[in-house]
Amino acid sequence: MALLVEVGWGGLVQAPSTITWTDISTRVNQAQGGVVITRGASDELSEAQPGTATLMLDNDDGALTPGNASSPYFPFVRRNAPIRISVAVIPQKSGSAPYPMEQLGDDFDDGRLSTVLWPSSYGGVTEAGGVVRVPVSTAGNAGLQSAREWSLAGSKLTAKLVTVPKVNGSSAAAASMWANSTTSGTRIGWRYDAIANTMSAQTQTGFSDSTAVAFPYSPISHAWLRIRESGGTVYWESSSDGFGWTVRRTLATPSWVTSQTHAVEFPTTRTGGINDFVEWDLVGAHIRPRFYGLVNEFPVGWQGMVATAKVTATDLFKRLNRLPVLRSMLAEEILEQAPMVYYPLTEDSTSTTAGDIGGNGAPSLAITQSGAGGTLTLGSTAGPPETDEQVTVFTPSSATAGKWLRADLGPQFEDPPMYNYLCFEAWFQTTTTGRCIMGVHTTDLVDQHLLSIGAGGILQIEWSSAETPMTTVTVDGTSGLADGNWHHVVYDQREGAVWVDGALVDSALAVSRRWGERVLHVGGYRGTRLWNGSIGHVAIYSTTDTSAGPTAATHYTAGMTGFAGETADARIERLARYAGIPSVTIWGSTFDPIASQGAGGSGVVARMREIETTESARLFAERDWYGLAFQSRDIRYNPDPQSEVFTIDYADLETLSVELADDDQKLVNSLDASRPGGATQRVTSPESIRDNGVYDPGALSILKTSDNSVLDAAWWRVSRYADPAPELREVPIEAYTMPSYLDILDADISSYFTVHNMPAQSPTPAMRVTVEGYTETIKEASHLIQFHTSASLTDSVWVLDDAVYSVLDSSTRLAY
Template sequence: MALLVEVGWGGLVQAPSTITWTDISQYVNIAQKVTITRGAADELSDTQPGTASLVLDNADGRFTPGNSGSPYYPYVRRNAPIRIAVAIIPTRSGSAPYPLAMLGDDFDDDRVNAALWPNNYGGATETGSRMRVPVTPGTNAGFLTAREWTLTGSKLTAKLVTLPGANGSSSAVASMWVNSTTSGTRLGWRYNAITGQISAESQTGFFDGTAVTFTYSAIDHAWLRVRESGGTVYWESSGDGFGWTVRRTLATPSWVTSQTLTVEFPTARTGGTADYVEWDLVGATVRPRFYGMVNEWPVDWEGLLSSVRITCTDLFKRLNRLPALRSMVAEEILAQAPLVYYPLSEDSASTTAGDIGGNGAPSLGISQSGVGGTLTLSSAEGPPETGEQAPVFTPTSATVGKWLSADLGPQFEDSTTLYLCFEAWFQTTTTGRCIMGVHSTDLQYQHLLSISAGGGLQIEWTSDGSPLTVEAVSGPTTLTNGAWHHVVYDQREGKVWIDGVLVDSALAVPRGFYERVLHVGGYRNTRLWSGSIAHAAVYATQSTSAGPTAATHYTAGMTGYAGEDADVRIQRLARYAGLSSVTIAGSTFDPIASQGPGGSGVVARMREVEATESARLFAERDWYGLAFQSRDVRYNPDPVSETFTIAYADLETRGVELADDDQKLVNSIEASRPGGATQKVTAPASILAFGVYDPGTLSILKTSDNSVLDAAYWRVSRYANPQPELREVPIEAYTMPNYLDILDADISSYFSVTGMPAQAPASSVRSTVEGYTETIGERSHLIQFHTSTTNNDSVWVLDDPTYSVLDSTTRLAY
């Protein structure tokens, strides 16, 4: 096993695809061990932010923040991305020929392993815990095995750590080859330092006319692999040694299956200046253990010896730092990156309304026409599911009163060389008034959205300063009924959506206006709005249309997306937090009620969904992402799908405990939902035996009373009489032959402990992983699994010998 610790100096943890990782493993003080925590203590607790702690050797000050002499300066700073993995190095067993998957070397002792590499040449060495091969003018160099390997059904993997430079040469290459018995017939990867390209090649006579070539990326091609399976050779690359991308495939050459092979890492250079290539972790199988950010870099001294003990937290640290969410309408608009966005939800004492689009646009100020009329912010209820107030415009007449306006400046004017898309909510009972409009400072260009005398929507415009052209919008003429309505007008497409429905797609309005003065609730002293306007936004669109997406904001304001499934809601909330995707596991997801109003953080909202679904939400351990598991992921675990099994005798037996207490017991529970009934479910037999155990009211975001009842029954049926269970299972994983299987265990995985002592209620106990604490040391990897019994998630299956046992496994699925 090799510990692999990498830091993304200067990178942003929220932009993982742009991070170039630097291996700092050699500076980790493994004697003081690396500790990682993940998941929850039990199935009834929330998963906690994952953490990692480790100590780094700081003898040369490289990990001292602000040290200009550090090779990482100025990026030794808080929140630096970090990832931790273990690389399992294979060993040879049996007799030759060996499968190439057994060729493994971590180069950690700075001595060439002569048994693996008996034919090194040209000054190739093991230096700095890496394979180092000189790239010297006129001299070939390389690491070379004996002819004792096979590729069929196997693989060769290596990490490319240090690239050679062009250095004035006409040719400079470094390669990883699997060699046949015929000189020049080989396959593998080849890096060309002159072109900066890497190629997947199958050569005959030292040439491949169909080689697949890429520009080398330290992000995407840090790891390289050749693999044979089922008659096909695969060339694959990876950024972390765990997730692989196929770059080329080829029908397996006949020599691959008929010959015993050698492996070679050669170099060659013509002219120029010498340097070297470095490879590492040949044959390693990587298992990620942590992905997150460094909280701080505290420097400690013991005499003149310096170290840095860092603690790290996964992405929940960033999510928990995010400000409280605004309403779903606001979050949807912000996610679409408007040029300007005025929610118009300021306090009633305010006299201006601010832009929160993030582009620094000025506030809208109150403009007055004539004498009289009022405009009071925060004086009416906004769209139903926003939980926000809206302004009330009360003019004396169409030309006497107040409206909002601002000169948005040259930055906005430059943006309007693109097409514009307008969005707003409004309510009124008055016809012939203006919702919003923009114009250039010389009034040559003007563009308005207004209500016609007949109560429908109309678009008004000019591009030459002439009187406004009015174009009626096909659609409802009942927009002055006092109800909230939503409008989106996409100039690029000539389309209008009203209340989420496309009502016109053939507007003949010129495009590409140069405008900068915005009016809301009136237009240049006339057509003053009577009623309310909210969430006014303007987008710039060019190659794609903004309208279809903006039109969905109607549902956000009217229903808060009530009724969408829980997995869709989680992905929506993740998008508000800047996460592009969530790994969804399982298929049982109920409709979720509205979470429209703002005020709570994104994690709190996700937890509401998680609790409603009896689901599991946690951070991934191999990348910057979330995982959301449906409750059905745990239904009726199949022994064939167990992550691993382990004999009780192989456990670190101190700390193994079979618990049988009332910690989880629930036999009476009240449950409710927003706008629904409060209902109660009990387990009379449990109450008779143990007394009442009531955890308090379960408030969940269901959309029907029946769903609430199902959720309450699910809780009581699982915990009315909890069975004895193992809650802590410590395993010294490093010493186990199924080490990789143990490392694959994650939240909701399950495994069996066999050969239980005679005092146990059964000879085998199956447990579900809720979380774990792992401690990685020199030739040691202790994992303390926090577990629950898998029986809690058994559900009834008709006529099944295991899952239809009366009063035992006849729990109805939820």
């Protein structure tokens, strides 16, 4: 087992595909403290907490001192540096030759090149600093080479490429990884060409491959290389972390792969120029990620004269928990579309200007007077129904006497990338026709575009250009918009298309396609047609494709319903996008419709936790990349013994004490549950109340869309915990010493395993448990994992005519 600790100096945790990772594993003090990682929850009724990692690092050279200009990592030794921690399990050779190639393993950590594994190495190959270094020299070829005792058939060869050779004035320089046949020059593997800076997947005959597939070399995506044979196909694969692999090429397996015994070789060659080297590491390693997150700080400390840095890190919930509270879903949807300008018009009623929150530094809209009289009050009336926001009221004395909002957006609005066609969006409410919602024009008034409400409440697009005087185009199918209700309009100038209240009403408007209109008016136009009513959430987008209008049109649903009725997995993914998380791993398939979360004022984590509670689901950070996992409750239903990640004998538990809990910590036999706008309903277990008294955890308020769904959720809770069975809540395992080490490392939140051969006093000889979280301590030749567990039986559900899951009064709980 080798510990792999990497830091992404200068990288951004939210952009994992751009991070170049630096291995600092040799700095970790594994003798004292090692690495301690916590993950998940203490039990199934608790939320998964932010994952943490703590490790002591050597800092004698000052490389981990913030602000140290002589550090090789300067200036990136700073808080919030991305960090990932993995365990590399090195295989051991067993059985008889030919051995599966995946049993060829070396971590190069003892400072001595193994002559047993690499008896045929040549050209000055050395091992130092935790890697093997193969010269790339004009003095002759060099290579790390095994004995001929391996087979690629049904197996694989894996290695980490640490350092590639440079051109250094050479006409040819290359480093490779091969599985060699018994015929010289016939081989399969990867080849790096320093001159072309390409990585190519090759199957050579006579030392060449006319069908080689080459890729521009990437130190990120080609950090790990693998060749694998399975089921008659050879796969060339690369990886950024040694865990998740991308197939780069496939080929029908050559006959020699299955009929011959192979040698493994890492050769190099150079013609002319200056000598250097290639470095490889962790040949054959099985990588198991343990942590992915952010360093909280790099504190410098001393133990006597020994400088150390005791580093703590937190997973992505660190970043999520410090994000500002979310605005309304409508506002978040608009901001996600990256508007050029966005004026919500939700300022306090005492404000005299309205600000842009689009992030491009546009000036504020100023209240402008035309004639005498009239009022304009920002943030003074309820906006679209599911926003919980106050927007602006315009009350003019007449069409030409009153107030409107105006701003010169500045010359940047006319320059790239702002000069593309425009897409306009606004919400409005009025009973008065002949008034203007919003308009833009150039400073010379040659080009103009307006959105207005004409006779009969019909939407109009008005425009002019150097070639055409002011022209009015009536948008078909839009009468009745002056009815006093909230309406939403999107006008895509590029496509000549209009959406009203989320529906496409016209897609072939004969209007000018112009740009560079920088003066914006809202609630009137140049002192005329002053709006009488309310306007909010005005946005303008710069559009280069057909997506701007259709996307903005979906904002109607955000404002009117808060996306009520979308399923829980879709809601979690939506909230994740608001937080800048590109995707969420969805586990399971049972997801109910969710009520609106349209109003603002709470953080993204709080909103996600509402969904988690509503669904009896699990939400936590991934441990191998920057992402979230959301697990449906159904992935825990009736765990199949064939799907257990591992089993373990009680005698193998590394502990002096194991406790079987049978207390009232989780007991629930009375529960009131409700939903927004719905009934409050009570569910009880009379038998449990009779035996234990009332155990009520307090009212449960969840985001269901029907009273029946609320009732189902309440029954599910009470049926599971009215009479909790005895359970193992802590299972400590010294995983490093176990033959099933890799399987134990695969256990994650909601995985399950069985402890066999329980002591005679146990109610059952075997107990199956579900993982809720764990604390692990990784040291030299030790990997102790303290699993926090719950009884898997808690999640059993009824299955018709099943010998195990249809036993009356025992396992007839209905699934929810």
